Amino acid sequence: MRITNLTLRNWRTFKNLEVAIGERLIIVGPNASGKSNLLDSIRFLRDLARDGGGLQSAVRSRGGLSRVRCLFARTHNKGWVEITITIGDDEDPKRWTYSVSFAGEKGGLNRPVVARELVKRGDTVLVERPDKQDEADPERLIQTTLEQISANKDFREIADFVAETRYLHLVPQIIRDSSRSGDLRDDPFGGDFIARMNRVTQRTRDSWLRRITAALQIAVPQFESLQVITDPAGRPHLESRYTNWRVKGSRQDEGDFSDGTLRLIGLLWSLVEVGRRATPILLEEPELSLHPAVIRLLPQVLASAQRGSGAQILLTTHSPDLLDDEGIRPEEVLELEPTSDGTVGTTLDQSPEVMELLDSGLTLADVVRARSAPPGIERLAKVSLASR
Numbered sequence: 305m306r307i308t309n310l311t312l313r314n315w316r317t318f319k320n321l322e323v324a325i326g327e328r329l330i331i332v333g334p335n336a337s338g339k340s341n342l343l344d345s346i347r348f349l350r351d352l353a354r355d356g357g358g359l360q361s362a363v364r365s366r367g368g369l370s371r372v373r374c375l376f377a378r379t380h381n382k383g384w385v386e387i388t389i390t391i392g393d394d395e396d397p398k399r400w401t402y403s404v405s406f407a408g409e410k411g412g413l414n415r416p417v418v419a420r421e422l423v424k425r426g427d428t429v430l431v432e433r434p435d436k437q438d439e440a441d442p443e444r445l446i447q448t449t450l451e452q453i454s455a456n457k458d459f460r461e462i463a464d465f466v467a468e469t470r471y472l473h474l475v476p477q478i479i480r481d482s483s484r485s486g487d488l489r490d491d492p493f494g495g496d497f498i499a500r501m502n503r504v505t506q507r508t509r510d511s512w513l514r515r516i517t518a519a520l521q522i523a524v525p526q527f528e529s530l531q532v533i534t535d536p537a538g539r540p541h542l543e544s545r546y547t548n549w550r551v552k553g554s555r556q557d558e559g560d561f562s563d564g565t566l567r568l569i570g571l572l573w574s575l576v577e578v579g580r581r582a583t584p585i586l587l588e589e590p591e592l593s594l595h596p597a598v599i600r601l602l603p604q605v606l607a608s609a610q611r612g613s614g615a616q617i618l619l620t621t622h623s624p625d626l627l628d629d630e631g632i633r634p635e636e637v638l639e640l641e642p643t644s645d646g647t648v649g650t651t652l653d654q655s656p657e658v659m660e661l662l663d664s665g666l667t668l669a670d671v672v673r674a675r676s677a678p679p680g681i682e683r684l685a686k687v688s689l690a691s692r
């Protein structure tokens with residue numbers, strides 16, 4: 305099961321966006337075009353459904369309604385912020401439809417409240433709000449039915465599915481100094497990454513680390529082994545051994561690892577951790593700090609993980625090297641373009657210009673490199689930064 309379609313209205317940089325999604329979606333575009341915002345719409349649904357989440361928490365953690373509502377909204381879609389997904393598979397792409405719209409509460413409180421919520425199984429409507437109970441008790445509208453165990457029984461499959469969404473954007477500096485993220489559990493930036501590894505049972509962890517080590521031995525020169533150890537204070541650490549002629553200095557911990565090695569360990573662990581769960585995996589620029597030769601193989605690494613789990617992968621990238629893979633199809637690449645009325649997005653197969661360039665012999669990497677560059681970027685080199 306996977307997300308087969310995503311529709312956004314007034315969400316952050318998007319006034320209107322609708323995209324069909326297959327097993328993989330690669331999101332490209334210039335800086336500030338909304339790549340991270342698109343991934344965050346799916347994270348938002350996860351935050352509605354997960355334990356300790358809900359509408360109030362999900363909006364508050366993003367800085368409030370004014371931070372998630374598109375600046376171009378005005379009266380579009382009644383000013384409501386809307387996220388709609390369909391969930392299914394190739395045989396039944398619309399098994400489930402979940403849609404939530406929310407707006408600010410009237411009367412000065414300005415809490416986010418449900419403006420509309422719709423749940424469908426196929427063509428059968430299971431939930432449509434506001435309903436008579438909401439009219440009798442408007443306080444109910446501060447919560448979605450998705451977040452309520454007592455209300456989502458008939459469609460809990462949706463709640464469980466989106467709650468399993470994994471998001472990864474590891475920051476090596478945070479992994480090295482976990483105190484930067486406080487006590488946040490499942491921190492997407494890596495604050496509890498090593499602790500999360502340590503929470504896995506020893507037998508399972510050893511099995512996973514053997515598979516990860518096999519990959520690291522190929523990608524990282526002289527890499528020999530990886531394990532999780534605990535210091536005298538009870539804090540877990542990564543420890544690796546490198547093939548080295550020196551007796552001293554052959555062991556390293558996370559403080560010694562390069563940024564690229566830490567990010568690659570995080571990516572590989574997350575792919576192994578998913579196991580056989582068919583869940584969305586959201587990856588933010590997985591190519592950062594990696595060698596181009598490794599980047600070019602990432603699509604194959606991700607495809608291998610998907611074959612074992614059935615997971616759906618959505619990732620953002622600025623690297624044409626990542627698109628330099630013959631297995632990537634134009635319909636799997638979503639190109640975002642900022643406009644004066646919000647960001648628009650189309651998959652490359654919908655662009656006659658792109659398809660003509662591909663038919664002429666250019667690669668996807670060549671096409672995206674040229675199209676995603678900011679107009680007039682060559683003038684950047686001529687800007688004088690010297691003091692006068």
